[in-house]
Amino acid sequence: MKEYKPQEIENKWQKVWDEKGVFKTPQYSEKKKYYALVMFPYPSGTLHVGHVKNYVIGDIVARYKRMKCYKELNPFGYDAFGLPAENAAIAHKIHPKKWTLDNINTIRGQIRKIGISYDWDREVITCMEDYYKWTQWIFLKLYEAGLAYKKPGAVNWCPSCQTVLANEQVKEGKCERCGTTVTMKYLEQWYFKITDYAEKLLEGLDRLQGWPEHVKIMQRNWIGKSIGAEIEFPVEGMDKKIKIFTTRPDTIYGVTFMAIAPESPLVMELVTEECREEVENFLAKVALEDRFKRASLEAKKEGVFVGRYAINPLTSEKIPIYVANYILYEYGTGAIMAVPAHDQRDFDFAKTYNLPIKQVIRPEDGEWNIHEKPYEAEGIMINSGPFDGLKSIEGKEAITEYIQTKGFGKKSVQYKLRDWLISRQRYWGAPIPVIYCEKCGIVPVPEKDLPVKLPENVEFLPTGQSPLTLSEEFKHSICPKCGSHAHREVETMDTFVDSSWYYLRYVNPKDDHKPFDTNDVNYWLPVDQYIGGVEHAVLHLLYSRFITKVLYDLGYINFDEPFENLFTQGMIYKDGWKMSKSKGNVVSPDDMIEKYGADTLRMYILFMAPPEKDAEWNDAGIEGVNRFIKRLWTNFYKVLEIIKQSNDDNTEFGKEEKNLRRKLHYMIKKIKEDIEGGFKFNTAIAGLMEFNNQLSDYLESTKSPNKKLLEEVAEKLVLILSPFAPHMAEEMWSDLGKNTLIVEEKWPDYDANALKEDELTVVVQVNGKVRGRITIPADLSEEDVKKVALESVSKVIEGKSINNIFYVKGKLVNIVVN
C-alpha cells in the first residue's frame, strides 16, 4: 500500500502547476470570465492561520469555478504602505522598505506552500513605484474633478501614531490601528469629497444583491441619510437668522428653546453683554472636555442662555437661545430648534433648566404624560393651529410646504458621512503629488512627472510632523506652471487610498503607461466574488466603491460598483482570543503544514465552522481531519488495487452496488449545492467524510467488489476532493493513470437516475410520535402505504378510533387517533 507523504506530494505538484503555468490568467478563450479576489494583506509580519482562512475560502471558490469551465483571474498582492509596516520597521530599526519586502517574501513562501491557485505573475505591491505612481494619478484625477481639496479644520489626531485619521478610522473614540484615545487638532488637511457621492453610494447598495445585508446596513448607517427641513428663525432685535435642520418640522409648534453648538461662531455673535462672561466660561469648559466623552449618551446635557430670543416663524413666539454641549457643530447647521415634548435630548435639557414642555403630537390612541417622558413616535398633531388633526407624517409635508411658500425655509437632506481625510503626517506612504508655488498656489504635479518618488534616506521617526519635511532634496521643487521656486507637499496619502483601487491594477499589473487598460478592466470587472473580513465594512469597502464611482463618472470604466458578490469570513480565535504575537496564541500555517500537510490544513480550516462564523482553533480538531484524510487515502488505494487486479467488466449492479452508487451521486449533488448555496464548506466536507465511511463499509462488507463501480467512484471522488485537497487529489488522479492534470478537469455532474431508490423507509407516527418504520417499494400507492403503516403499529392503536392519516410522500405517515 502506498504511504501518504503529504509534504512530498505537495512539493511535487506545486512544482508541476508552476512549470505548466496552469493558474495563469487566460487571455483569449470562449469561456466566461470569473474574477475571484481576496482582500490583500498588510505585510507587517508573518501570516497566521486566520489569514490563511481567507485565502483558502477564495481558493475553493476559484478552483471550483475553474472546474466549472470559467476562465479565471485569481490574483494576490500586498497592501504594503502604511502605519503597521512603518511602526514595525521603527521597532526593528530597519528601513520600512526592506522590512516590508522581507515580509512579503516570507508571506509569499507561506502562501505557496498552501497550494493557493494564484496567478503569481500579477502580484501587486502598493509601495512600489510602478504602483504608487498610479495611486498618485488617481489623486490627480480627483483633484482635476474638484473631488480632492485642502481645508483647515478640526481633525482626529492619534497621539501615538502621530498622525491624523479619517472618521472611519476612529472606533469608539479610539485609533482603529493602535487603540489610543483620539484627540482633536486644528490642521489644514487634504480631503476626498466622498460626501458628493453620499446619494450614489446609498443608491448603489440597493443593487448589490450579492452583499451580506449586515454590511449594507453598516454602510447605510454610516452614510446616515436624514430627510427633513432647513428652517430659519429670526433673532429678536437683530438682523440675523438662525438656520436649523430638523427631521420633525411637524413639531415646530412645540419649540420652546433653541440650542447652538459651542463651536459655532454664531454663539459669540449673539451673546449679550450681560451673558458674555457666563457663556465664555461655558465655552472654555466645553473646550477642555474630551470630545468623545462629551458626545456620548451618558454625558450630562448642559448649556447657558446667550441672552437673546428667536422668533418662531409660525407662531411668532419668543423663544430663548442657548448654547448647549449636546449640539454637534459638524452635523446639520450646528443649531437646532428644541422640542422637549418630542425629543429625549431636548427633554433632558428642558428638565435640567426648567424650560417649558409643550406637547404638539399625541398618540393615535391612549394617554401620554408628556412631563414624564417625551413622545417621540408618530401621532396626531395638536396645539398646532391650522395643522391640528393632521397625522404627523402628513404634517411634515404640510409644514415643509408652508414654510417653503412663506420663504422661512426649505426641504433638506443631511448625511452623517464626512469627507475622507486622506493626508497623513507619516513617511511610509505615497507622496501627495502637489507642489506649492509662491505665485501660483497649489499646483498639481503634471502626469508626465509621476511618480513623485518617496525618498529613501529620510529619518522617519514619528514626530507629528511629516518626516518628508526633513528632506530638503525632496521638498525643493520648481513650479510646473511658472517655473519659480516652489516646494512639494510633504504629507503622504492614507493607505486606504492605495487599497481603494488595487483590484483594477491586477488586470494590467505591468502596464507602465496607464493604471489599467479600459477594455481589459471593463471585461474583467466587476469582481465576481470578493472575500475578506467584515472589519472593512465602512473603510476599504466604502472607499473602493467611492473610487469606482468616480472613475465611472470620469469615463475610465463602464461599471460603477467594484464587487458584485461579497463574502465576509469569520475570524479564528485561539484560547478565546484573536491571534496575536503579544498574546502568544498564534498558530502558524507553516507548523501545521510540516505536521499534517497543506491539504489537512486547508480542510480543517473549512471544516471547523461555517466560514462566515468566528471559530476557535482546536488542535484535536485538525487531528481528526488528518485522520479522515489518511482513511480516504487508504480507501482510495484499496480501490485502486481492486481495479488493477480485477478483469470483471460486469455493469449489472447488485443492491449494494446500486446503494453505493446512489450515495456517490448524492454526495456530488450535496457538495455542489453546499458550495453554490452559500459556501457551506463545513457540511460539504462532512459529506465527503460520510461518503468515505460508506465506501469503507462497502469495501468491508462485499465479497466481490465491482470493478466498474469502483472506477466511477474513484474518479468522481477524486474530482470532488480536488478543490479542497488539491495535492493529494492530483497524486491520486495521476495514479488512476490519467495523463491530464486534475486542476484542468471538469467538475462532475450527478446522475439523477442513480439517486432513485427502489425501496424507501417511511416513518410511522401515531399522534405525532414515532412508533415504527416501514420499508416499502418506492412506487407504492398512497393508499397502500397507509395500509402497511396501519398494520405496522396495530398494537399501539388497538382499540382506538382513527381520525385522520397524513402521508408525506416517501417520508412519513402520521396516524391521528383518540
Added chain:
RNA sequence: GCGAGAGUGGCGGAAUUGGCAGACGCGCUGGACUUAGAAUCCAGUGGGACUGAUAAUCCCGUGAGGGUUCAAAUCCCUCCUCUCGCACCA
C-alpha cells in the same frame, strides 16, 4: 438607547421550503492489536424511567413561557441572555 445576528449533547456544529432532533468531527467509555505505549481498527455515547440483564418499550429534551398545527429547533406573541456594529446625527 438604536440596528443586525445568534442561543441545539461534554465541545465545534448538522437539520430552518414545518415532517425521524443531534449528520459530520472532537472528546469520552469499552474492546481488538501490542511486552507496553503510540498509531490503527471495531463497538457505544442527549437525559431519564422500566428490567436481574438483554432485546424491547415508555417519558423528557433545541434559552424561558405561551400560541397555531395531525406534526414546531423551524411559524406567531411575550420575555431573557450573548455577540457584533453605531452611538447626543436634531
